[in-house]
Amino acid sequence: MAEKKKSDAKKLQEQLFYKKKNTCEEVSATEIKKCDKFCEGYKTFLDGSKTEREAVINAVELAKKNGFKEYKAGKALKAGDKVYTVNRGKAVILAVIGKEPIENGVKIAAAHIDSPRLDLKQCPVYEDNDIALFKTHYYGGIKKYQWTALPLALHGVIVKSDNTTVNVCVGEDDNDPVFCVTDLLPHLATAQMERKAPQIIRGEELNILIGSRPFKADDISEKVKLNILNILFEKYGITEADFLSAELEAVPAHKARDVGFDRSMIGSYGHDDRVCSYTALMATFDCKAPNKTVVTVLTDKEEIGSDGNTGLNSSYLKYFIYELAKQSKVDGWTVLSKSECLSADVNAAFDPTFPDVNEKNNTAYINKGVCVTKYTGSRGKAGTSDASAEFTGKVRNLLDKNGVIWQTGELGKVDAGGGGTVAMYIANLNVDVIDVGVPVLSMHAPFEVVSKLDVYMAYRAFLVFMEE
Ligand code: MN
Ligand code: MN
Numbered sequence: 001m002a003e004k005k006k007s008d009a010k011k012l013q014e015q016l017f018y019k020k021k022n023t024c025e026e027v028s029a030t031e032i033k034k035c036d037k038f039c040e041g042y043k044t045f046l047d048g049s050k051t052e053r054e055a056v057i058n059a060v061e062l063a064k065k066n067g068f069k070e071y072k073a074g075k076a077l078k079a080g081d082k083v084y085t086v087n088r089g090k091a092v093i094l095a096v097i098g099k100e101p102i103e104n105g106v107k108i109a110a111a112h113i114d115s116p117r118l119d120l121k122q123c124p125v126y127e128d129n130d131i132a133l134f135k136t137h138y139y140g141g142i143k144k145y146q147w148t149a150l151p152l153a154l155h156g157v158i159v160k161s162d163n164t165t166v167n168v169c170v171g172e173d174d175n176d177p178v179f180c181v182t183d184l185l186p187h188l189a190t191a192q193m194e195r196k197a198p199q200i201i202r203g204e205e206l207n208i209l210i211g212s213r214p215f216k217a218d219d220i221s222e223k224v225k226l227n228i229l230n231i232l233f234e235k236y237g238i239t240e241a242d243f244l245s246a247e248l249e250a251v252p253a254h255k256a257r258d259v260g261f262d263r264s265m266i267g268s269y270g271h272d273d274r275v276c277s278y279t280a281l282m283a284t285f286d287c288k289a290p291n292k293t294v295v296t297v298l299t300d301k302e303e304i305g306s307d308g309n310t311g312l313n314s315s316y317l318k319y320f321i322y323e324l325a326k327q328s329k330v331d332g333w334t335v336l337s338k339s340e341c342l343s344a345d346v347n348a349a350f351d352p353t354f355p356d357v358n359e360k361n362n363t364a365y366i367n368k369g370v371c372v373t374k375y376t377g378s379r380g381k382a383g384t385s386d387a388s389a390e391f392t393g394k395v396r397n398l399l400d401k402n403g404v405i406w407q408t409g410e411l412g413k414v415d416a417g418g419g420g421t422v423a424m425y426i427a428n429l430n431v432d433v434i435d436v437g438v439p440v441l442s443m444h445a446p447f448e449v450v451s452k453l454d455v456y457m458a459y460r461a462f463l464v465f466m467e468e
Contacts, residue, residue, distance in 0.1 A: 020368045023405045023453040024264075035456035038282070039266060042455060043256040045278045046268045047172075050251045051155045052090045052300045052310075054169075055113035055274060059092050059281055059298055060084060066285040068094060073323060080289060085320060090114075090300040090310040093320050094284050096466075098293040103330045105338030106293040106321060108431065109283070109462050110312065110422050111276035111345065112302030115269070116140030116444050118147060118181075118206055118250040120156075124243055125210075127225035132211035134179075136250060137203070140303030141419075144201040146445050148183035152208065156248035158238055166236045171253040178253045179208045208250055252446040259449055265366070266455070271448040273302065275438045275455055276344035283462035294466045295321065302345070302422055312422040318429055333430070340391070341433040342465050343423035344458070346450075347371045347409050349439030357412045364409025364439035366451040370458040371409045372396070373435035378418025385427035387434035395434055395465070402464040405457050409439065436461055 027035070045062075049055035060068075063084045071083035071093075081097040091113070098106075118136040126133055138144065153171025160166060171178040183201065184192050192200060214223035215230060232238050256268035277298045284296040301311030308314065321339070322332030349366045350358050364371040374392050377384030399406045411419050427433040438458045441449040 020365070020407050021405050023367050023369050023451075023457060026405055027453060031456075032453070035452050036263075038456050038459060039452045041282070042275070042278050043266060043268070046256040046266075046270060046274055049113070049274060050115075050153070050172075050270060051117075051249050052113045053157065054155065055277060055298060056086055056089055056092045059094075059113075059277070060086065062281065062285070063092075063094055071095070071320075077324070077327060087300075087316050088310050091316065092298050093317065094281070094296045094298075095320075095324065096284060096287060096290055096294040098290045100291050100293075101330075102293055102325055102328045102335050103338065104292060105335060105340065106295045106324070107290070107466050107468070108317075108339060108341035108426065109280040109294070109296045109344050109466070110317075110341060110426055111280045111296075111298055111437075112273045112300065112312075112422065113277050113298045114140070114300045114303050115251075115272060115274070116142045116303055118152070118208070120154075120208075120243065120246065120248040120250070122244050122246075123240075124248075125225055125229065125240055127222045130212065130214065130224055131209065132224045132228045134208040134210055134250075135204075136181075136206045136208060138206060139249070141444055143445070144198070144203065144206060145183075147206060148181045148201055150180060150446055151178035151253040152180055152250040153253040154179060154248055154250055156246060158236065158242050158246040158248070160238060160242050160245075166238060166242075168236070168248060179210055179250060181206050181208055254447065264453070265449050265451050267447050267449045269446055269448070271438070271440050271450050272346045272443055273344070273437070275346060275440070275450055276436075276458060279438075279455060279459040280342075280344045280462045282459055283466055286463055287466040290466055291468070293324065295324075299422060305420075306422055306425055312425040317426070337430045339429075339431045340394075340465075341423075341426045341431050342395075342436045342462060343385075343421050343426060343433050344462065345421040345423075345435055345437045346440045346443060347373050347435070347437055348411055348443055349441045349450075351441055357416045359410070359413045362408065362410045363412075364407055366439050366441065366449075367453055368407040368439075369405030370399075370407075370454060370461045371435075371437055371439050372399070372406050373409060373411070373437070376411050376418065376420050376423070376435060378420075379415065383418075383420045383424065385424040385433050387423075388432065391432040391434055395436070398464055398468060399461055402460070404460045404464055405453075406436075406461065407439075436465075 071085040215227040259265035306313040375386040
């Protein structure tokens with residue numbers, strides 16, 4: 001009797017308890033193969049899209065291959081049409097026109113394509129003790145000490161005095177030189193190691209090494225700087241003043257690599273948030289004849305708070321949806337009020353080496369599926385959009401119904417810190433929004449890690465949302 005009772009209790013427990021699924025156990029070998037193949041495409045996208053501008057170029061190229069045409073204001077659109085529009089080279093919106101009238105609302109997926117990095121200052125070049133360096137200003141939330149003694153590549157644009165633009169990409173080809181921020185040897189770091197962690201490397205110590213050989217001349221000083229500027233003049237036709245109107249970003253030079261003997265993970269710079277950008281993009285390409293119009297936005301400036309005209313705190317997404325609405329002679333706000341959005345962004349994965357920052361019942365784990373986050377923010381849920389129970393329920397049931405393995409997770413323990421996403425800016429347009437994305441280890445580090453199965457589940461989550 002005792003045994004039977006135990007078995008009933010076990011059944012009851014199975015019925016009543018919530019247990020996270022483990023993707024590795026739930027997914028068939030065939031699906032794992034599909035997932036691994038999908039991730040090969042993702043790795044290629046990662047390596048070619050280290051900046052927001054490059055991500056836009058690659059997203060547009062892929063979109064064109066998938067039948068998307070550049071959006072022309074005023075040109076009539078019909079169900080099944082696929083269009084894209086680029087905002088200032090740093091953000092892109094893609095749309096697949098749905099069968100239902102637009103007044104029923106649109107389905108938005110929003111991910112960001114900017115990542116933490118070191119930007120060059122406007123007057124970056126200097127020489128100190130016969131060494132030439134660049135001054136930088138870091139972009140986004142970084143642990144500054146992680147960015148030293150690491151090969152860096154330089155990407156970006158320089159607008160010259162004649163208004164022409166030069167594209168720069170140095171350090172990605174195996175034959176290219178790379179750059180780096182130097183750090184102090186441990187032997188002489190006694191005083192440095194007494195500094196608090198944010199100061200171990202200070203902002204003004206993130207100086208990038210760019211040269212050390214002098215220009216051959218007797219009558220001048222700063223010969224190393226001159227030699228570097230001469231090389232740049234010969235290669236790009238630029239002078240020092242042209243840095244004033246440049247956007248140059250130093251990013252890790254390494255490529256995306258499989259991680260682990262089992263190759264189950266990918267390590268790379270910039271998973272946050274190319275991992276959600278790529279998966280949302282692929283879902284946009286693969287959604288067939290959607291009922292509602294699908295609008296996917298890959299945005300800039302998320303890492304610095306979404307302000308600026310290429311960030312989602314500006315109106316460019318709203319204006320695009322208003323234009324679509326105008327075509328159907330519907331008010332834009334009518335469309336937005338009925339719209340739904342998956343704010344596609346990463347969340348922190350539980351790290352067994354640092355278990356203290358997470359509360360185990362409400363944290364995301366790698367290999368337990370795409371993470372659905374009801375709210376982010378910090379302290380008492382400040383700076384977030386807390387998704388409603390109704391919309392959370394809808395997304396939950398949609399994912400379950402379609403066999404998409406998902407989990408929930410908060411960004412760390414209460415009061416451990418916090419962060420935000422674009423969710424609140426879209427919610428402020430009167431849209432139902434929830435955060436959905438991939439758990440990441442070492443988030444914002446030069447080498448972040450994700451699980452391939454979680455990447456694939458993110459793609460599937462976006463696809464079922466778009467095709468609903
Ligand atoms: Mn992010
Ligand atoms: Mn981030």
